[in-house]
Amino acid sequence: MTAQLPALQVAIPLACAPLCVLFRVRFVPWLLFVVAAVGSLVCAALLAGRVASEGTVRYAMGDWRAPAGIEFVVSAFNTPVLLLVSLAATVTAGYARRSVAAEIEPRRRRLLYACLCLTLAGLLGLAVTGDVFNAFVFLEISSLATYTMIAMGQHRRALLAAFRYVVIGTVGAVFVLIGIGLAYAVTGTLNMADLAERLAEGHDNRALQAAVVFVFVGLAVKMAVFPLHAWLPGAYAEAPSVVSTFIAATGTKVAVYVFCRFAFTVFGAALVFGVLRIDRIGLALAALAMLVGSAAACFQQDLRYLLAWSSVAQIGYILAGVSLATASGVSAAYLHLINHAVTKAALFAAAGLLVMQLGSVRLSALAGLGRRMPWTFAAIVVAGLGLVGVPPTAGFVSKWALVTALVERGMWPVLVAMLASSLLALVYVGRIIEVVWFREPPASAELEPTQSPATPASMVAAIWFLVLLTVYFGIDPTFPGGLADAAASALLGSGGE
Amino acid sequence: MIAGLYVYWALFAVMLIGLYVVISHGNLVKKLLGLTVFQVGVFLFFISVGKVAGGSAPIIAEGAGPYSHPLPQVLILTAIVVGVATLAVGLALAVRIFESYGTVEEDELERVADEQPEPNGAFGAQCVPNAPFGSERGGGRS
Numbered sequence: 001m002t003a004q005l006p007a008l009q010v011a012i013p014l015a016c017a018p019l020c021v022l023f024r025v026r027f028v029p030w031l032l033f034v035v036a037a038v039g040s041l042v043c044a045a046l047l048a049g050r051v052a053s054e055g056t057v058r059y060a061m062g063d064w065r066a067p068a069g070i071e072f073v074v075s076a077f078n079t080p081v082l083l084l085v086s087l088a089a090t091v092t093a094g095y096a097r098r099s100v101a102a103e104i105e106p107r108r109r110r111l112l113y114a115c116l117c118l119t120l121a122g123l124l125g126l127a128v129t130g131d132v133f134n135a136f137v138f139l140e141i142s143s144l145a146t147y148t149m150i151a152m153g154q155h156r157r158a159l160l161a162a163f164r165y166v167v168i169g170t171v172g173a174v175f176v177l178i179g180i181g182l183a184y185a186v187t188g189t190l191n192m193a194d195l196a197e198r199l200a201e202g203h204d205n206r207a208l209q210a211a212v213v214f215v216f217v218g219l220a221v222k223m224a225v226f227p228l229h230a231w232l233p234g235a236y237a238e239a240p241s242v243v244s245t246f247i248a249a250t251g252t253k254v255a256v257y258v259f260c261r262f263a264f265t266v267f268g269a270a271l272v273f274g275v276l277r278i279d280r281i282g283l284a285l286a287a288l289a290m291l292v293g294s295a296a297a298c299f300q301q302d303l304r305y306l307l308a309w310s311s312v313a314q315i316g317y318i319l320a321g322v323s324l325a326t327a328s329g330v331s332a333a334y335l336h337l338i339n340h341a342v343t344k345a346a347l348f349a350a351a352g353l354l355v356m357q358l359g360s361v362r363l364s365a366l367a368g369l370g371r372r373m374p375w376t377f378a379a380i381v382v383a384g385l386g387l388v389g390v391p392p393t394a395g396f397v398s399k400w401a402l403v404t405a406l407v408e409r410g411m412w413p414v415l416v417a418m419l420a421s422s423l424l425a426l427v428y429v430g431r432i433i434e435v436v437w438f439r440e441p442p443a444s445a446e447l448e449p450t451q452s453p454a455t456p457a458s459m460v461a462a463i464w465f466l467v468l469l470t471v472y473f474g475i476d477p478t479f480p481g482g483l484a485d486a487a488a489s490a491l492l493g494s495g496g497e
Numbered sequence: 498m499i500a501g502l503y504v505y506w507a508l509f510a511v512m513l514i515g516l517y518v519v520i521s522h523g524n525l526v527k528k529l530l531g532l533t534v535f536q537v538g539v540f541l542f543f544i545s546v547g548k549v550a551g552g553s554a555p556i557i558a559e560g561a562g563p564y565s566h567p568l569p570q571v572l573i574l575t576a577i578v579v580g581v582a583t584l585a586v587g588l589a590l591a592v593r594i595f596e597s598y599g600t601v602e603e604d605e606l607e608r609v610a611d612e613q614p615e616p617n618g619a620f621g622a623q624c625v626p627n628a629p630f631g632s633e634r635g636g637g638r639s
Contacts, residue, residue, distance in 0.1 A: 160606060
């Protein structure tokens, strides 16, 4: 049974998806999503334990051996991602029941849960697969399910956001496909380990260089790297709260992992960062993303758009770490990936609770509500400080690691951009604090006693679990730090640098 | 040798035509058509990579000659399924957009969205909801 864990990890959510559609009983689809999430979390935890004690686990799908068959690889570089995605799904599952009941009309609920299961399966598959074409298929499974879920948002603007994401996301995925095709034409293999072996030399092959560029541009779309981020704010802000909580924590993060996987263990650092100098482009775009994302967040009038723009900036931090291509840089990137996922999930979850209780998260509608809903806003403030990087939160630990890594390589301009971005983060988080705690509530709000139905305990528990997790990771970063270090050394060790 | 590569020139031209349509057209359905052309270009590119001149189907038989590489074709079978699913999602969204905005032209969509400011009530409240299929809203130009 344990030998089948890498497959089960993906198969459980995949099997739950059609079941969600079949069962029309009210709570069964939700229960199935819980089963999928908890099941994958258990698999991920068991696999992480096994990788820690025995090293890389390789699983031949259908018992077809590696270069010919599809291989699942679980190693130190993807266990953090598996744990993160399945944990995010589990927390989302706890949060989902009441949130979905409040936001989604009854006949669409089971479809939403089916799409959540599919997204989970796609993301986990993307994280474990050791085959480049299989990676493309899982990328599309998760993306297609995500498009559908975004379109279920409350306002009709969600449809436009979803459509935009369909077009941009598909172009990105097809770019990845072109890159895979070119790499296949050059090497004649699709297995990642096999590709890495055959690409150890011949770096001046133009088709190969084109392959690298196509794959990375395609992945940059999925990661929402700065000039290709246009889909992200609308998609995160208009999606149903459950969906934005889940994809803000996982979607772009898994794409970042795939980026690392391709850069270090498929094409190899020598080609990607040595010959093609993608590190320079990455650092420049990362710096721009930090500045533009944070600056744009400062001007948003809607809490969820603000959070989404802040994600664009945070992707910049992660990309900067990856682009350094040093052990400390990649480790810092992984650490920030984990910390930011937890923080942003907490913030989107809290925003979802506000949407449910107030009907709107425009900042003007939140004025002076800090006293009426102290716990929700306290959660937003703590997690918000995590975005800025204030000491007792996780954001501080990973930003500090990133600063150390940047100083190590003498990347001063990026460091300046990062500090400026953190100051801008202080501005936008400060704006939220100012509005909710120090402004007078509008008179009309006092007159409407109908608002604020009882706060669902399950949603509050999910939010505070995430918030406390960020604080815990801030005080005692040994667990995520250990995972990140192991991941970085596994990636760079096999990168043939 | 350059002439031998004409297939790739042609196929990358097809891809670029598709991509250009996606970028240049404001009509959402035309965008999806462009996207499909772009994808089909990539599919053909994969298949052309596996083609061997004079090759036939990979059937083991007496005196069988060279055969074309079957793997890219199998891969593309999967990719075609993905492409069809994408097109279906895209068209479904276009229908929903038409139902709730009354247009699928991008510039008009912006105008409609600006003219009728974003409603911000919760589910079931007073607002223009994200309408379910067959709702009364929209369809003004049918």
